[in-house]
Every structure is written in structure tokens, then in C-alpha cells.
Amino acid sequence: MKTIVYKISETDETVWLKAAGGVLAAGGLVGIPTETVYGLAANALDAEAAAKIYAAKGRPSDNPLIVHISDISMLDGLVTEIPGTAQKLAETFWPGPLTMIFPKKDVVPYGTTGGLDTVAVRMPSHPVARKLIGTTGIVLAAPSANTSGRPSPTRAEHVYEDLNGKIDMILDDGPVGIGIESTVVDMTGSVPMILRPGYITREMMEAVVGEVRVDPAILGENRDKNFQPKAPGMKYKHYAPKGDLTLVSGPDEKVVKKIRELASEKLAAGFRVGIIATEETKALYETVVQGNSKPVVMSIGTRKDEDTIIHNLFDVLRRMDGEEVSYIYSESFEEGSRGKAIMNRMLKAAGHQQIYV
Numbered sequence: 001m002k003t004i005v006y007k008i009s010e011t012d013e014t015v016w017l018k019a020a021g022g023v024l025a026a027g028g029l030v031g032i033p034t035e036t037v038y039g040l041a042a043n044a045l046d047a048e049a050a051a052k053i054y055a056a057k058g059r060p061s062d063n064p065l066i067v068h069i070s071d072i073s074m075l076d077g078l079v080t081e082i083p084g085t086a087q088k089l090a091e092t093f094w095p096g097p098l099t100m101i102f103p104k105k106d107v108v109p110y111g112t113t114g115g116l117d118t119v120a121v122r123m124p125s126h127p128v129a130r131k132l133i134g135t136t137g138i139v140l141a142a143p144s145a146n147t148s149g150r151p152s153p154t155r156a157e158h159v160y161e162d163l164n165g166k167i168d169m170i171l172d173d174g175p176v177g178i179g180i181e182s183t184v185v186d187m188t189g190s191v192p193m194i195l196r197p198g199y200i201t202r203e204m205m206e207a208v209v210g211e212v213r214v215d216p217a218i219l220g221e222n223r224d225k226n227f228q229p230k231a232p233g234m235k236y237k238h239y240a241p242k243g244d245l246t247l248v249s250g251p252d253e254k255v256v257k258k259i260r261e262l263a264s265e266k267l268a269a270g271f272r273v274g275i276i277a278t279e280e281t282k283a284l285y286e287t288v289v290q291g292n293s294k295p296v297v298m299s300i301g302t303r304k305d306e307d308t309i310i311h312n313l314f315d316v317l318r319r320m321d322g323e324e325v326s327y328i329y330s331e332s333f334e335e336g337s338r339g340k341a342i343m344n345r346m347l348k349a350a351g352h353q354q355i356y357v
């Protein structure tokens with residue numbers, strides 16, 4: 001299959017809309033920009049189209065897809081019940097990076113929900129995604145547009161890297177705004193329950209609807225084999241770079257010292273080593289040398305603004321792959337209001353390898 005790429009900035013809106021709309025109406029796949037990460041979109045109400053998403057990504061078939069809408073009126077057609085709390089959250093956070101789970105109507109195929117009787121719905125704020133859904137009237141199943149298990153795509157180039165030849169089209173609108181996936185919250189119980197932390201925090205939701213709980217599976221608590229996370233996606237290895245990633249946590253000075261030691265050991269043993277640092281600390285790693293070899297040091301952002309870390313997270317993991325490092329050591333980011341969302345991705349990428357100093 002030839003994957004056609006349209007650069008949004010260089011293409012007439014009528015042209016890309018017609019082309020992408022045509023692909024979606026015919027049951028095909030389009031990589032689209034959203035404000036969180038790039039999504040791999042297909043008609044959510046067409047089980048065959050949804051099946052193509054799983055095939056292109058190599059995604060396990062029990063990992064459900066999020067359905068994207070462009071107007072609140074589309075929600076009624078998809079779900080049997082909209083609790084008052086969901087109404088309030090929608091009014092406050094939609095369009096935006098919040099996904100809510102509801103009991104599904106029969107029109108939503110099990111092929112989209114991974115066999116579940118519930119459906120996850122989000123209204124994105126990205127103008128390209130909204131225009132596409134609004135104009136075609138097609139609600140879009142759109143998981144992250146990466147090969148399953150790899151870091152999520154925050155640029156069209158990442159989508160191309162993973163899915164060229166496997167999907168019909170990519171709409172390239174440059175780097176995304178946020179950089180991590182939406183917060184997923186289950187609205188089917190008496191109290192909303194966060195199944196995946198994201199840009200919208202528990203505190204932000206609690207300010208609107210009162211108590212919100214967090215699924216204990218998040219951040220790897222309860223990691224025994226028998227524990228079943230509610231969001232099926234939580235149980236898979238995710239976001240993993242090719243190099244072996246270890247997170248180091250503790251007071252800044254001790255963390256820097258430990259990462260310098262670990263990097264030196266691996267360099268001395270002849271391996272290529274990557275270090276994920278911050279603007280504040282990167283210079284402290286650039287002096288690590290073993291013979292002729294030095295580590296590849298990348299800054300993920302500044303601790304003064306955790307949104308910069310969120311924005312660069314997946315891109316840094318992918319760039320480490322490009323450097324072909326065998327070992328990667330990273331600082332940790334538990335502190336800020338979105339620390340849970342950041343560490344959820346970093347810990348999965350590290351296969352939960354974490355050292356405390």
C-alpha cells in the first residue's frame with residue numbers, strides 16, 4: 001500500500017478533507033494529528049475498518065479503541081447512559097485531553113471496544129481532527145498511531161516511521177501540542193475512576209465533580225500476575241525504546257552521581273549509553289568520559305515547566321533509538337501535578353526498572 005502524506009500547512013483544506021474523508025468513508029486508515037499524540041483513525045462504527053487498525057499497529061485485539069467525536073450531540077448515539085458527573089466533566093474539559101468510559105450502544109461494534117460492553121469516548125480539540133469528524137460525520141476510532149509497544153507518535157514523521165506502507169494516508173500538521181495521551185476515566189461506577197493518568201489531573205476533575213478515584217494498577221502498584229487492570233491497555237509493555245532504560249529516583253545530587261556512575265560502568269564495558277537529563281542537569285553529564293567514549297546526553301525539558309517534559313517525552317525515547325544506545329539512564333519526574341502521568345509512561349518504557357538512591 002502506498003501511504004499518501006498531506007502537509008496541512010501546504011494543502012488546501014478542501015483537498016485534504018475530501019481525500020481523508022474519502023479514505024475513511026471507504027473503511028481505510030488515516031494518521032491524524034490530535035492535541036495529545038497522533039492518532040490512527042478509522043470509522044469506529046465499522047468493525048472491518050477497526051480491525052485494520054489492530055492489524056496495522058500489531059495491537060492485541062482485546063485492547064479497546066477510543067472513539068473520537070466533534071460535538072457533544074454525537075455522544076448520545078454511542079452510549080446508553082450519560083451520568084450527571086460525565087455531563088459536568090464534558091462541559092469543563094471537552095474539547096480536550098479527557099476520555100470517558102460509558103456503557104455502549106449496539107451500534108458500537110465489539111471490534112472497536114475489544115469485546116467490552118463499554119466504550120471510551122473523547123472530543124479532541126485539535127482543529128484538523130475536529131474538522132474531519134465534523135465534516136464527514138464519521139466518529140473515529142483512533143488509538144495512538146504507532147506500532148504497538150513503541151513510543152507514541154508526537155510528530156507525523158513518527159507515524160511514517162512506524163506505519164508507512166501499512167495505512168492509506170497521513171495528515172501532517174507538525175508536532176502535537178501536549179505530547180502524552182488523554183486521561184482515561186471510567187464513568188460507569190458510582191465514583192469516577194481514573195484508569196490512565198494524563199494531562200487532565202485528578203485534582204482538576206475533583207474541583208468539578210468531587211471525589212475521583214485512581215485505579216491502583218496505575219504506576220505499577222499491585223504488580224502481581226493475578227491483578228487485572230481495568231483498562232486492558234495497562235497490562236502491555238508500552239512505549240519501550242530499543243535500549244534498556246532504567247529510571248533513577250531520589251534527591252537531585254544523588255541521582256546525578258548515580259547516573260554518572262552507571263553510565264561510566266557501561267561505557268567502560270564498551271556499550272553505547274544514553275542519558276535523559278533536564279536543562280538544569282545536562283551539563284553535569286557531559287563531562288562523563290571513558291577512554292574515547294562519551295554518553296549521548298539529551299535534555300527532556302526543564303523542571304521549571306513540567307509541560308516541556310510532557311511535550312518531549314516520546315520524542316526523546318524515539319531519538320534514543322536513533323542513537324542506537326544499549327543502555328539508557330533517566331532522571332525521574334514524580335514531583336509536579338502531572339508527575340503521575342509522566343512517570344506512568346516512563347515506568348512502562350523502563351519495564352518498571354527503577355533505582356532509588
Ligand code: AMP
Pocket residue numbers: 063064065066101113116118119120142143144181184195196230231232233234
Ligand atoms: P490508546 O488509544 O492507544 O491511547 O489506548 C486507549 C486506552 O484506553 C487503552 O489503555 C485502553 O485500555 C483504554 N480504554 C479504551 N476503551 C476502554 C474501555 N471501554 N474500558 C477500559 N479502558 C478502555
Ligand code: MG
Pocket residue numbers: 143144152
Ligand atoms: Mg497507544
